[in-house]
Amino acid sequence: xxxxxxxxxDPVPAAERGRGGVGLVDEPAPNPDDQGKNTARRRSARRRGxxxxxxxxxxxxxxxxxxxxxxxxxxxxxxxxSLAADHANFFTSTQFDTNDPKNLRFGIRDLLVVTxxxxxxxxLLAVPVAIGIAIYLTRYAPRRLSxxxxxxxxxxxxxxxxxxxxxxxxxxAPAITPVAVWLNxxxxxxxxxxxxxxxxxxxxxxxxAGVVLAVMILPxxxxxxxxxxxxxxxxHIEAAQALGATxxxxxxxxxxxxxxxxxxxxxxxxxxRALGETVAVLIILRSSAKPSxxxxxxxxxxxxxxxxxxxxxxxxxxxxGAYIAAGFVLFVLTFLVNxxxxxxANRGVAR
Amino acid sequence: xxxxIDVKDLDIxxxxxxxxxxxxMAVQPRSVTALIxxxxxxxxxxxxxxxxxxxxxxxxxxxxxxLLDGEDIYGSGISPVSVRRTIGMVxxxxxxxxxxxxxxxxxxxxxxxxxxxxxxxxxxxxxxxRGANLWDEVKDRLNRSGASLSGGQQxxxxxxxxxxxxxxxxxxxxxxxxxxxxxTLAIExxxxxxxxxxxxxxxxxxxxxxxxxxxxxxxxxxxxAGRPGRLIEMDDTAKIFSNPNQKATxxxxxxxxx
Ligand SMILES: Nc1ncnc2c1ncn2[C@@H]1O[C@H](COP(=O)(O)OP(=O)(O)OP(=O)(O)O)[C@@H](O)[C@H]1O
Ligand SMILES: [Mg+2]
Numbered sequence: 368x369x370x371x372x373x374x375x376x377d378p379v380p381a382a383e384r385g386r387g388g389v390g391l392v393d394e395p396a397p398n399p400d401d402q403g404k405n406t407a408r409r410r411s412a413r414r415r416g417x418x419x420x421x422x423x424x425x426x427x428x429x430x431x432x433x434x435x436x437x438x439x440x441x442x443x444x445x446x447x448x449s450l451a452a453d454h455a456n457f458f459t460s461t462q463f464d465t466n467d468p469k470n471l472r473f474g475i476r477d478l479l480v481v482t483x484x485x486x487x488x489x490x491l492l493a494v495p496v497a498i499g500i501a502i503y504l505t506r507y508a509p510r511r512l513s514x515x516x517x518x519x520x521x522x523x524x525x526x527x528x529x530x531x532x533x534x535x536x537x538x539x540a541p542a543i544t545p546v547a548v549w550l551n552x553x554x555x556x557x558x559x560x561x562x563x564x565x566x567x568x569x570x571x572x573x574x575x576a577g578v579v580l581a582v583m584i585l586p587x588x589x590x591x592x593x594x595x596x597x598x599x600x601x602x603h604i605e606a607a608q609a610l611g612a613t614x615x616x617x618x619x620x621x622x623x624x625x626x627x628x629x630x631x632x633x634x635x636x637x638x639x640r641a642l643g644e645t646v647a648v649l650i651i652l653r654s655s656a657k658p659s660x661x662x663x664x665x666x667x668x669x670x671x672x673x674x675x676x677x678x679x680x681x682x683x684x685x686x687x688g689a690y691i692a693a694g695f696v697l698f699v700l701t702f703l704v705n706x707x708x709x710x711x712a713n714r715g716v717a718r
Numbered sequence: 719x720x721x722x723i724d725v726k727d728l729d730i731x732x733x734x735x736x737x738x739x740x741x742x743m744a745v746q747p748r749s750v751t752a753l754i755x756x757x758x759x760x761x762x763x764x765x766x767x768x769x770x771x772x773x774x775x776x777x778x779x780x781x782x783x784x785l786l787d788g789e790d791i792y793g794s795g796i797s798p799v800s801v802r803r804t805i806g807m808v809x810x811x812x813x814x815x816x817x818x819x820x821x822x823x824x825x826x827x828x829x830x831x832x833x834x835x836x837x838x839x840x841x842x843x844x845x846x847x848r849g850a851n852l853w854d855e856v857k858d859r860l861n862r863s864g865a866s867l868s869g870g871q872q873x874x875x876x877x878x879x880x881x882x883x884x885x886x887x888x889x890x891x892x893x894x895x896x897x898x899x900x901x902t903l904a905i906e907x908x909x910x911x912x913x914x915x916x917x918x919x920x921x922x923x924x925x926x927x928x929x930x931x932x933x934x935x936x937x938x939x940x941x942x943a944g945r946p947g948r949l950i951e952m953d954d955t956a957k958i959f960s961n962p963n964q965k966a967t968x969x970x971x972x973x974x975x976x
Contacts, residue, residue: 605813
């Protein structure tokens with residue numbers, strides 16, 4: 368790769384190559400002419416920068432992957448002994464009894480149902496509202512109002528979840544009880560609105576929790592969609608306007624299709640938060656001895672609130688492992704949600 | 719189809735910035751009118767004021783009137799949306815809707831006007847694509863994305879989209895500036911065909927192009943930095959390019975400008 372004369376006549380670039388350019392085979396041979404020497408040196412410096420940066424970012428990415436892998440591994444290792452000692456079916460049992468380490472009976476069926484139901488309900492409520500707000504803020508509101516309103520929504524994200532929990536059970540639950548009662552009375556034949564395993568008027572239901580979760584994930588979904596919609600290329604918007612599109616038609620023809628994958632990503636981000644939310648849900652949901660029947664008016668625990676509720680008793684390894692197993696499922700669930708989101712987002716781009 | 723435009727004392731502003739000063743001109747139907755002049759003299763601004771696209775920019779406004787066959791498009795009770803449906807526009811950079819198929823791009827304007835029948839849409843799509851000299855190149859892939867075409871094809875797609883709604887006027891802002899000479903020729907040929915049906919106003923920096931395609935030419939100039947652009951003179955293209963009345967026009971056309 369280097370001419371021998373290059374080494375003997377011109378030690379400086381050779382030294383540089385020695386430090387940074389290992390493996391860069393197509394390095395130009397040093398030129399006796401001064402100008403050429405400088406160019407070669409500059410080029411090799413830039414290449415070294417590229418290599419260093421590429422390796423650094425690869426290392427950073429790898430660290431992340433390893434860290435996540437280690438977390439998963441930790442959860443799994445701690446969970447396996449308890450899973451082996453489980454006397455109930457881990458996936459289908461509605462029990463979660465860990466009082467007697469010699470007779471562990473725990474399953475995640477109810478946790479899964481409550482978690483998915485409350486998060487999905489929250490998403491269903493939050494996404495349309497967030498999209499509406501984002502469209503309003505980017506396409507309709509006067510600039511000053513848009514900034515003010517956007518700031519207010521961001522402020523929502525700063526409210527501690529414990530406050531949301533208290534507000535949910537003390538203020539919101541009584542306020543939406545009439546809605547819940549109405550739904551239960553007239554649409555009770557539909558499983559989601561059937562009478563649940565906790566008191567409907569008490570308000571400690573998935574219904575209440577879902578509404579609170581919706582409010583909690585609204586800021587992040589709004590913030591992301593607003594940012595995506597704002598980046599709709601002016602050229603597309605003007606193309607629609609020049610065809611005589613009204614404001615709403617502009618949104619439908621350009622903003623929404625352009626922001627589709629971003630919207631999905633935002634929703635999944637929100638879903639991830641809802642799945643993992645702990646304190647607010649713990650405060651709101653009433654527990655019940657009866658299993659869940661896929662009704663929004665059930666109570667119970669989500670993965671996160673179940674684990675948090677038992678945190679005080681994490682002393683014996685086997686019972687603790689039961690909760691860690693539940694945590695592992697939540698971990699996998701969140702991962703799946705992300706993978707699905709990515710797949711949908713990519714498909715949106717490919718079209 | 720094909721209406722005349724009379725611009726009367728039109729002043730155009732961006733907020734407090736006065737961009738175009740008191741333009742009065744007439745654009746004849748079934749002809750191509752070229753707007754030429756140095757960069758920044760307000761050609762695009764004037765063009766966009768002709769179909770009320772100017773006002774989509776915050777703070778932008780106009781004073782004066784633009785008559786389309788005698789009716790003021792800035793009159794009270796006239797909505798900008800309805801104006802833009804009758805005065806189509808083609809932009810400097812091709813801007814097909816990337817999320818729509820080629821066919822959906824062409825009929826996007828018709829859909830906005832409530833045309834629903836699949837057969838009718840298909841027919842108009844074919845007619846418009848033929849009109850834009852693009853049909854043979856895309857007829858086998860009408861359902862592919864509009865973004866999958868080359869730049870020149872995309873621009874012709876945009877022209878097809880604009881003529882699909884059978885506008886009265888077609889405005890084109892440097893439609894060939896991002897294109898190669900072959901695509902440029904294709905679009906110039908297209909313009910001479912289209913002028914049988916539409917009133918065409920085109921902005922161009924290409925003197926030969928203005929000379930080749932236009933019937934009338936309007937020359938704009940900037941009196942000085944920060945001053946609004948002005949219409950210097952407008953006349954038959956042959957006259958402007960052989961024997962203009964103003965010295966500034968002659969200097970600009972012969973390249974002795976600035
Ligand atoms: N969005 C805008 N906001 C404020 N001023 C603008 C805006 N667009 C254009 N201008 C100003 O208006 C004047 C005319 O601009 P315009 O784009 O119409 O020029 P032009 O003749 O089309 O130039 P070019 O040949 O370079 O396209 C310029 O001084 C420009 O800086
Ligand atoms: Mg321009």
